[in-house]
Amino acid sequence: xxxxxxxxxxxxxxxxxxxxxGISFNVQKGEIFALIGPNGAGKTTxxxxxxxxxxxxxxxxxxLGFDLKKEPEKFRQRISYLPEEAGAYKNLKGIDYLxxxxxxxxxxxxxxxxxxxxxxxxxxxxxxxxxxxxTYSKGMTRKLLLARALMTRPDLAILDEPTSxxxxxxxxxxxxxxxxxxxxxISVLLSSHNMLEIEFLSDRVGLIDKGxxxxxxxxxxxxxxxQAKNLEEVFRSALP
Amino acid sequence: MKKFMNLLGKEMKELITLQxxxxxxxxxxxxxxxxxxxxxxxxxxxRVQKIAVLNLDESPFSEQLIxxxxxxxxxxEMAKDKNKEKAIxxxxxxxxNLLLVIPEGFGQSVESLEFKExxxxxxxxxxxxxxxxxxxxLNSVISAxxxxxxxxxxxxxxxxxxxxxxxxxxxxxxxxxxxxxMAEGSAERVAGFVxxxxxxxxxxxxxxxxxxxQLVISAIAMEKQNKTLETLLTVPISRTSIVSAKMVAxxxxxxxxxxxxxxxxxxxxxxxxxxxFAQATTSGLSNVVQKLGLxxxxxxxxxxxVSLFLAILCALAMATILGVLAExxxxxxxxxxxxxxxxxxxxxxxxxxxxxxISLPARILVWAIPFSHPFLTTQNLFLENYREVFGxxxxxxxxxxxxxxxxxxxxxxxxxxxxxxxxxxKKVVF
Numbered sequence: 001x002x003x004x005x006x007x008x009x010x011x012x013x014x015x016x017x018x019x020x021x022g023i024s025f026n027v028q029k030g031e032i033f034a035l036i037g038p039n040g041a042g043k044t045t046x047x048x049x050x051x052x053x054x055x056x057x058x059x060x061x062x063x064l065g066f067d068l069k070k071e072p073e074k075f076r077q078r079i080s081y082l083p084e085e086a087g088a089y090k091n092l093k094g095i096d097y098l099x100x101x102x103x104x105x106x107x108x109x110x111x112x113x114x115x116x117x118x119x120x121x122x123x124x125x126x127x128x129x130x131x132x133x134x135t136y137s138k139g140m141t142r143k144l145l146l147a148r149a150l151m152t153r154p155d156l157a158i159l160d161e162p163t164s165x166x167x168x169x170x171x172x173x174x175x176x177x178x179x180x181x182x183x184x185x186i187s188v189l190l191s192s193h194n195m196l197e198i199e200f201l202s203d204r205v206g207l208i209d210k211g212x213x214x215x216x217x218x219x220x221x222x223x224x225x226x227q228a229k230n231l232e233e234v235f236r237s238a239l240p
Numbered sequence: 241m242k243k244f245m246n247l248l249g250k251e252m253k254e255l256i257t258l259q260x261x262x263x264x265x266x267x268x269x270x271x272x273x274x275x276x277x278x279x280x281x282x283x284x285x286x287r288v289q290k291i292a293v294l295n296l297d298e299s300p301f302s303e304q305l306i307x308x309x310x311x312x313x314x315x316x317e318m319a320k321d322k323n324k325e326k327a328i329x330x331x332x333x334x335x336x337n338l339l340l341v342i343p344e345g346f347g348q349s350v351e352s353l354e355f356k357e358x359x360x361x362x363x364x365x366x367x368x369x370x371x372x373x374x375x376x377x378l379n380s381v382i383s384a385x386x387x388x389x390x391x392x393x394x395x396x397x398x399x400x401x402x403x404x405x406x407x408x409x410x411x412x413x414x415x416x417x418x419x420x421x422m423a424e425g426s427a428e429r430v431a432g433f434v435x436x437x438x439x440x441x442x443x444x445x446x447x448x449x450x451x452x453x454q455l456v457i458s459a460i461a462m463e464k465q466n467k468t469l470e471t472l473l474t475v476p477i478s479r480t481s482i483v484s485a486k487m488v489a490x491x492x493x494x495x496x497x498x499x500x501x502x503x504x505x506x507x508x509x510x511x512x513x514x515x516x517f518a519q520a521t522t523s524g525l526s527n528v529v530q531k532l533g534l535x536x537x538x539x540x541x542x543x544x545x546v547s548l549f550l551a552i553l554c555a556l557a558m559a560t561i562l563g564v565l566a567e568x569x570x571x572x573x574x575x576x577x578x579x580x581x582x583x584x585x586x587x588x589x590x591x592x593x594x595x596x597x598i599s600l601p602a603r604i605l606v607w608a609i610p611f612s613h614p615f616l617t618t619q620n621l622f623l624e625n626y627r628e629v630f631g632x633x634x635x636x637x638x639x640x641x642x643x644x645x646x647x648x649x650x651x652x653x654x655x656x657x658x659x660x661x662x663x664x665x666k667k668v669v670f
Contacts, residue, residue: 014658051474054654076476087466091254103246104475145471 002029004064004156004187005050011058012045012211019045021211022059027156032178032188034202035213036195036231042211043191044084044160050189051081051158064155077105080154084161086145090134094125094144097133098151105152115151122177123147139170146174150181157181159190163197175201195231205231207238214238243477244485251489254462255455260493264500271504289377292339294319294327299347305358305385309340312381328361338362338375350389358382416532419624423531433525434534434622442615446587447501448552449611452494453559453579459486460563461572470657479651483644487556494552533622540621543629547614550636554610555579557643564650586612610636 349356394403613632
């Protein structure tokens with residue numbers, strides 16, 4: 001196996017609150033790995049640590065051989081993070097926002113144009129890209145942000161609740177885009193509490209609750225192990 | 241550098257909005273309006289003043305007095321009715337602001353030195369500063385006539401002695417000394433001229449500091465409120481660059497806005513203040529000021545510029561830290577208050593007090609506030625207190641470096657996302 005991301009015994013405390021109590025998982029190249037669990041389980045904290053936003057209290061995170069604590073900038077060059085409920089700059093046009101973000105990753109004007117061209121295809125917003133992001137609906141903003149996250153073809157896309165707050169049609173489109181990019185070799189670490197979405201999207205799943213990973217494996221493996229019809233039943237059975 | 245410029249461009253685009261243009265345009269229009277209004281009021285006050293006179297004396301001397309009033313730019317309207325009450329009623333119905341009543345036997349009384357008083361009735365029709373100008377002019381005319389009469393009288397009685405010398409047996413020649421320089425002149429007028437010259441400086445500084453700080457606090461708070469900060473913190477650019485870009489953009493926009501405000505302010509009030517400078521030049525006061533070394537030289541301007549620049553940097557660094565504490569745009573507006581107080585203390589102090597004479601604890605407090613130093617720089621440069629000037633610059637530099645290190649550290653840790661000021665509980669939580 002070819003692990004892009006390896007997380008071992010990851011811990012995080014906020015004062016007296018232990019948000020993560022030593023979780024371990026890995027993400028393979030081109031794989032979609034999903035952390036599923038209820039609100040407050042520690043999913044977002046884990047994703048924020050991998051995205052270099054929070055520093056771990058213990059454990060180790062390595063990405064393509066780089067250590068998170070020592071070389072967070074190496075992470076930032078090759079990952080892309082889509083936070084839950086993220087927004088775009090309201091005074092910037094959609095296209096200007098994409099260009100602004102692309103400029104951090106590109107080495108030339110040509111490369112910037114390449115990124116923007118890819119983002120246009122992902123966002124599929126047509127001429128609305130020439131309007132200010134402040135005028136976009138939630139679905140349009142989410143697609144713009146997903147396009148921003150995937151346009152640079154990162155080695156690891158970290159997506160926190162990628163379809164949060166979207167209607168059925170927009171959610172389906174977002175799932176299709178994520179799946180397509182994963183097939184093209186991009187590794188994805190995502191979190192969701194939508195079990196159906198996870199079942200459709202992910203290659204492997206980590207069940208997380210109260211800062212601990214209860215179990216992990218493919219949907220099929222977990223359903224067989226817990227003799228359940230779906231991931232919701234798996235999760236219920238896995239709870240201590 | 242390319243990434244920093246990319247970030248700076250975004251920050252500028254975020255700050256330079258239609259709302260900002262409208263606000264600046266409105267300010268320019270407002271100042272233009274105030275300026276026009278003030279100019280028209282000053283014109284009104286400067287033009288020929290109407291005065292009503294009830295002459296109950298009709299002597300050659302009272303005619304002479306009326307002639308002197310006409311010579312002092314008054315248009316005299318004579319009351320026809322010789323009754324004082326009726327003359328007042330008549331004057332009330334006209335647009336004159338002042339009625340002068342010359343009593344019966346006034347001319348004779350002057351000759352016999354019996355001192356009969358003239359009466360003046362001012363009709364206060366507005367409370368503007370220029371509204372009572374006619375009374376002031378009348379008083380100066382009467383004072384000039386008094387001076388003339390007393391001189392004339394003394395000359396007749398004691399022809400051998402100069403009347404001026406008799407009235408002021410002790411003369412005085414005033415000199416002003418500043419450090420090792422000395423010039424003949426009045427200390428009060430010199431001090432007034434110097435403070436008048438630098439009257440705009442504290443206002444400019446206060447406006448830039450408050451405006452730029454507000455921009456940087458709001459910029460960070462808006463990143464939090466719009467949920468864009470998390471994404472920005474994961475892109476490959478150093479956290480110091482993120483902080484610096486926000487500070488530079490806010491500083492530039494704050495500076496541009498302050499310049500526009502100041503031009504407007506100067507336009508609106510320059511007419512009133514400009515006369516003071518013109519008078520100083522013609523009266524030779526500027527020569528005294530030059531002799532005393534109280535005029536700004538190029539090197540003084542450079543030192544003052546450095547001091548102002550460092551004060552702005554300190555304000556922006558403080559605002560950056562305060563911005564991290566804000567949860568959203570609304571709480572950012574509350575967080576600007578401590579900064580405003582820190583600017584207001586030296587601002588008012590520079591107008592109403594002398595920092596050298598206040599108590600030691602108060603002086604330490606003033607010196608600890610970085611914004612105090614540029615307020616005092618001009619004064620200290622003139623007085624050659626270079627230790628205070630360069631000490632202040634050094635202090636601000638150290639203060640800024642410490643703050644920027646703190647700001648960069650906050651941005652490099654979890655605290656940029658987790659630190660916030662809970663107003664209800666009044667404490668910082670992590």
